[in-house]
Amino acid sequence: MSYPFPDNTDSYWLKSLPDSSFAELSDNIEVDVTIIGGGISGIVTAYQLKQSGYRVAVLEQKTIASGTTGGTTGKLTSQHGLVYSRLMRKFGQKNAKTYGDAYERSLKNIAEIVKRESINCSYEKQDNYVYTTYRDQLDVFEREATDAASLGLPVSLVGSLDLPFDVVCAVKFANQAKMNAYDFTHQLAKRVAMDDSFVFENSKAFSIKDSDPCLVKTKRGSVRSKHVVITTLIPPLPMFARFGYAAVEYPETSYIVSANVKKRLKGMYISPDPNHYSILQFRQGSKNVLLVGGESHIPGLGSAKNRQTALADYARKWFGAETVNSAWGAMDYMAYDGLPLIGRVYPWSKNLLVISGLKKWGLAGSMVGAETIVSIIQNEETDQVKLFTPHRLSAPLSIPETIARNFFH
Ligand SMILES: Cc1cc2nc3c(=O)[nH]c(=O)nc-3n(C[C@H](O)[C@H](O)[C@H](O)COP(=O)(O)OP(=O)(O)OC[C@H]3O[C@@H](n4cnc5c(N)ncnc54)[C@H](O)[C@@H]3O)c2cc1C
Structure with missing residues (x-):
């Protein structure tokens, strides 16, 4: 049967216009951590870093939550299909527990934020x-x-x-x-953009220098910071990272x-x-x-x-x-191995970090990413940091399994 589909391809969520907007970066500023990407991962990470005492700046190339976060469904869950039997088989009981606990903790943390910040997001x-x-x-x-x-x-x-x-x-x-992840992300972004921390829209990061401090440049400004966290689905920069990540996701x-x-x-x-x-x-x-x-x-x-x-x-x-x-x-x-990719962009990265591979469960995954990034910045080698590192061999080694699942089932 054919349907009278709506003319535009906006998601259900994007139709409710947010009551917030943020300026473009047009200055050279300095903070503790720069976050590239203003989807739920970037904003939750910025918020959690602020809670731990860091000054942050979020750079979003378009508008907050206009990427995948604006096109999501809205389930917050630690149940990602029939994931746990597979995780136990592939990574063992201890790692499967690390995964399940991280996502369950994420649900609790998000519930607490909604309450503490009085976020109106149909939670x-x-x-x-x-x-x-x-x-x-x-x-x-x-x-x-x-x-x-x-x-x-x-x-x-x-x-x-x-x-x-x-x-x-x-x-x-x-x-x-x-929850309505679009509303949640917008309202949380407003809480981030206070007290010497910043959220910028229409501010595409086009160069990143991984140094000490790092330097991120946009068309009209720059941010200097000790750490940079890339939350743009896949690292767009440096180009090498984009190609490198094609081998793991x-x-x-x-x-x-x-x-x-x-x-x-x-x-x-x-x-x-x-x-x-x-x-x-x-x-x-x-x-x-x-x-x-x-x-x-x-x-x-x-x-x-x-x-x-x-x-x-x-x-x-x-x-x-x-x-x-x-x-x-x-x-x-x-x-390819079904775990998120959270950690240093390259094994040799000084201060360049990434959250990626959230595998269509990134609403709860955003908080798992944020928690892992805070641990790394605070030099804590937790089980979670070790499990989700982007440099694990199980990711590229799982390519044949993924091809078999997608094309020969
Ligand atoms: C159809 C669908 C349904 C889903 N349903 C669910 C669900 O029910 N539950 C669940 O948990 N997950 C779900 N997911 C997954 C979840 O929506 C995503 O994992 C999550 O939204 C990803 O958020 P993000 O912040 O990482 O990415 P995004 O929301 O895409 O944010 C990345 C941002 O980075 C910006 N950006 C890119 N390059 C640059 C640059 N150079 N400089 C500055 N900014 C840049 C982009 O403009 C974008 O806003 C679903 C996914 C899909 C596709």
Whole structure:
């Protein structure tokens, strides 16, 4: 069926214009840490560094949260598909626990920030479910629930959901959350841009000198600082880093459609089954707005319209959606081994750090990135710092596995 898709490709979130804007950098300034990129990773990192006593400057080339953060879904969760059995198999129990604990702590920290800073971003606690409609998947889901429980995560296995179709079972993570990440990032940026710290829009970083201190230049100004943190999905500079990171991570584009529906859902849902998608619902006034996301692919392969139509068909078939309010696409990077990439840009970097590879779970991942960066700047060699280092060999060594999963399944 063909839908009257909206003319523009703005996300549901970008339609609500923020009440904040920030000046362009037009001076030479000095702070403790420069953050390049004003998405959720950059802003949360800036905020956490400020909380630890550092003066920061954020440089955003366009406007705050106009990148992938403005095109996200909105789930805050430590449950990233059936991730824990895989992590235990690949990295062992201790590392899987480091991962799960970091993401659970991130949820708590974000909840605290929303409260402490009175951020109005439709934040709401909700349970998250990964379900299957295939009977032969039951043992895989049971194993995931057992493995996640052995790591102390808030997991249980359930046999039915409030979805309009039957499921065989679902792995439930309790006490997760959802929020409007666009509003959250904007309002937090305002808290960052106070007390000798800065947020600049329309200020593209076009050169970075990794030294002591570092120097970042924009068209009309520069920032001198001890450390620089790059949070631009993949490091755009120096060019060598861009090529180097292609050996450890790859991009994926995904789509979301939003539509008003009658049914009100109690949880957040996703499934690895073919033809099932990520499902999230928000209230807008008296309306239930359903977001259906998925149809991921390597950028450049396939038509956005066909993929969005598949999502809209699903919203109509199962939830009775009649019109599509918004339809958009966004991109994120995934490390080949499935862990985020957080640490020094190169093994020999003096003071140049990066947060990347948040693998479409970067809302909670932003805080995991921020926490790891604060540890590195404070010279703490935590298990988390060691696990997420961008220089681990498991990332390039997992390229064949990723190719097999994407092209031969
Ligand atoms: C369709 C989709 C759905 C998703 N749903 C979820 C979800 O439900 N839950 C979840 O946890 N995650 C989700 N994700 C992932 C999550 O949205 C991302 O991981 C997260 O938003 C990434 O944030 P970021 O700040 O790292 O990147 P971005 O938001 O892209 O920010 C990077 C910023 O850097 C700026 N920039 C680039 N180059 C420069 C430069 N040279 N100088 C200055 N600035 C520069 C860009 O303009 C951009 O604003 C989803 C992702 C996609 C694609």
